[in-house]
Amino acid sequence: MKILCKTVSLILLILNTLRLGALGVAEWQFSGASRLPAPDEVAGIPAAASGDASRLALREGVQFRNRDAADDCGAYLRIADQPSLTGHDNGKNGLASLNLAVRFRPETIRHAVLLRKTDPGTDFGYQLFLTGEGKVALRIRNRDGKTVNVVSRNRVRPGEWNMADATADSARTLYNLQVRLNGVVTRASGAFTPLSDTSGALTVGGLERGPGKSGQYFDGAIASAAVSDVTRALDEPGAVDPAPADMTGTHLPGIERMEFVYQEPPTPECHAATVADLGNGELLAAWFGGTCEGHLDVGIWTARYSGGRWSRPVETVQRLYRDGVYYQLWNPLLFRHSSGKLFLFYKYGRPFEHWDCAYLASDDGGRTWSAPHYPGGRLHGPSKNKPVELEDGTIYCPAGGDKMEYTPDLGKTWKVVRFDNPEKFRGVIQPALLRHGNGVLQALYRTMGEKHLAENWSHDNGRSWSALKMISLPSNNSGFDAVELKDGRFLLVYNHAETPDGRWGGKRTPLNVAVSSDGKEWKPALILEDGPGEYSYPSVIQAEDGKIHVIYTWNRVRIKHVVLDPAALER
Template sequence: MTKIGEYPRRDGLMRESDAGRLDGFLPTAAASTHASFLLTQENGDIGCLWFAGSQEGKPDVSIWFSSLPKGADQWTEEVKISDDPERSEQNPVLYEDGNELVAIWTAQHFGNQDTAFVRQRRSTDGGKSWGDIEVMFDKAGTFIRSPLVKIDAGRWLLPIFHCNPIDGERWTGRMDTSVVAISDDAGKSWAENPVDASLGLVHMCIVPTGDELLGLFRSRWADAIYACHSTDGGRSWTKPEPTDLPNNNSSIMARPLSNGGIALVFNDIRADETTPRRQDLYDDVEEGKTGAPPPADVQRTVWGTPRAPMTLAISTDGGKSWKKRDIETGPGWCLTNDPAYESQPNSELSYPSVTEMPDGDLLVTYTWHRKAIRAVRLSPEWIDG
């Protein structure tokens, strides 16, 4: 059994760990890994992106790619697809455009998400090689994390959020807001549509549910997953309201299933259920931040709530109710993203992605202790428990 602080066997091989379940760790040699993203391709292969380097936020952090070929039980060797010596490259998203794979990701200066912009790169050979790197969105503070959605009307929807700067103050996320970027010309141009009343709500996941679109959010206040709806193809949204599902100010991901259901992966915990936690992003462990902390009399983001368990939830009624099962449990401490910090080693299970495989199994990946990306293949029988 791999212990907290140790590195697991990161060879990409999926091994049986329980009836109806396979587990493995993606092949990577980096000290720190985070924020994986899965895509089931039209040919049945599974593509996965993540970012890795010495520590999140540092300029040696780059985007990496691996794939699980259809019918295979081992991931291909990792391919490095970005390398900016001045910016930390993070939060990759993958989608298909015809016969091309398209990777998009953020690029920021250390510790300051409000300096980020979004890049993109294309592959015509399934991710073995990649074309030129281009700028997709150049507005400072633009961040992504969630899947691009193509709806029946030929419209593309990409959830993004803005890390809005405050003069003289360090970025902590307290002024972040969500927008939906809409393209009606296959990504050639985009128009931003703000999500009203989305202060502190980020990582929006859009899921088609019949004649509506469901939006689910991470909360900077570490209280609950929030939800809203659109009936006009993503141009306008109802006011986001808290659901019964908790959130710990960590990433979630939701994807539609072929049977009409929804799969959601998240940490089934909120801030008021546990201690310790911290109320801003910056402590003595983190470095490279600029500006002053936020004033004491404003609503502050809540950071440091444990990031565990890693939970799968299935809804068969458009997100009104959910059946949950934990994929992995643990202490989930995440008071630092520095893998060399030994006083309280990181044990988070976080930033999950989920996709439905061609045979109906679900594949989930997530950050394991910041040291690896864990991949778990779950059969319908395992999910039903």
């Protein structure tokens, strides 16, 4: 194949306009025709290409030999005669929806354009491209300079044919962007205006920066490319990343069951799971999910475990609009009181320094919920881990920072207890509470920027607390949880990883289980996860039947559930 450099790009097309307006498909329009290069100039390209109003088919595939191509010296295809979508309406109304699709076989993984139509210099327009990590991304840039993106969570298969299509719908506000790579769907939310036409040429396999300027060349073959205003269903769940369908019956000592709460993610990301025992073998799990942590589309999702199976997740708390403002939602926390009342606490607001607490209550195990309660007064409630119930029924919440919070009357009134941090340990947050009996409470704390976890103790049922001090367990600046067991021991689920010097946090793998007879000396019991990735923010309870249930974030795309037998854990 000859590499055509500088001012010469590969000129495509003998295409006739087919009017498909009656079918609702926007047209590619061409004013004239151009001859293709001779067949020996581009390996694999036939003497003619065929096209219709929305698709260009390159029989046998066009081979782009760009492995060593430098900027301004590579091969790509250019639609020479200013194609446009009639749906653009010359910028009067704009194209409200858009679909791009490419079938391709990459030989080299590199940042490269698959299909692009943008203005040179401003990048206004749209493009589907391959990232340097081997993922596929859709990018749209409005005339006001704002850019929205969605990137596939899975990667292409080098040396094999891949199919990617991307959809954008400006008429929607939530999950209005979607990329589907080899059947795996990734969705996101982003604000963009209807697309008016661009002055740039449509290019396949590379971009144009101006006369004689080009780059981001694709290395491999492209068999077809399509642009239309007929979008795929954005609500269609599609396939998901490959994952073990059934992990029951693992041979690790102490583990009775491992499973995902769901196989098909209802949102692009999920995090901060919590679990409560409802009795009679039933559990309820909750987590937050949306485009990503901190996004305004994040909601609180729940699923019920009954009869050995998890129900389909439902969005129990949708994004919060209050007093004319949308708020982010964070860190749900489930807690069942001895009275039978179930609480679903959650946070709303900007990042944690400005969180406020809200909660729902249920008298039927979470099948129906009350209206949201907003205690006010800058209460955090339980910041990540479950409260404990004191002997008199008081709900005592591990708020973190420099305080605890409690309610003696099931949420009607609240009180705050503060404590000292004389050593000024950094980022002491998200405590886990352990009851030792006789009014003795222990709190273990996540730390930010420190090498170890922290703790303090109360000997009067939480009315006062000792000063904070460090313990021997490492801190990676991530959430953990702990529970007291019916046999008198204590169990901790955490990442046994330190925070490197100068870093905000450490790796969120491995995920470990440790046990202790006194809450002071901890012995390793199990490693739940030790592969690359993120396995974090566990929640742990012991159910009425004595089984231990652990639930945690699995790579931010699923929630995982593990059942442990405490009798099999080393004493």
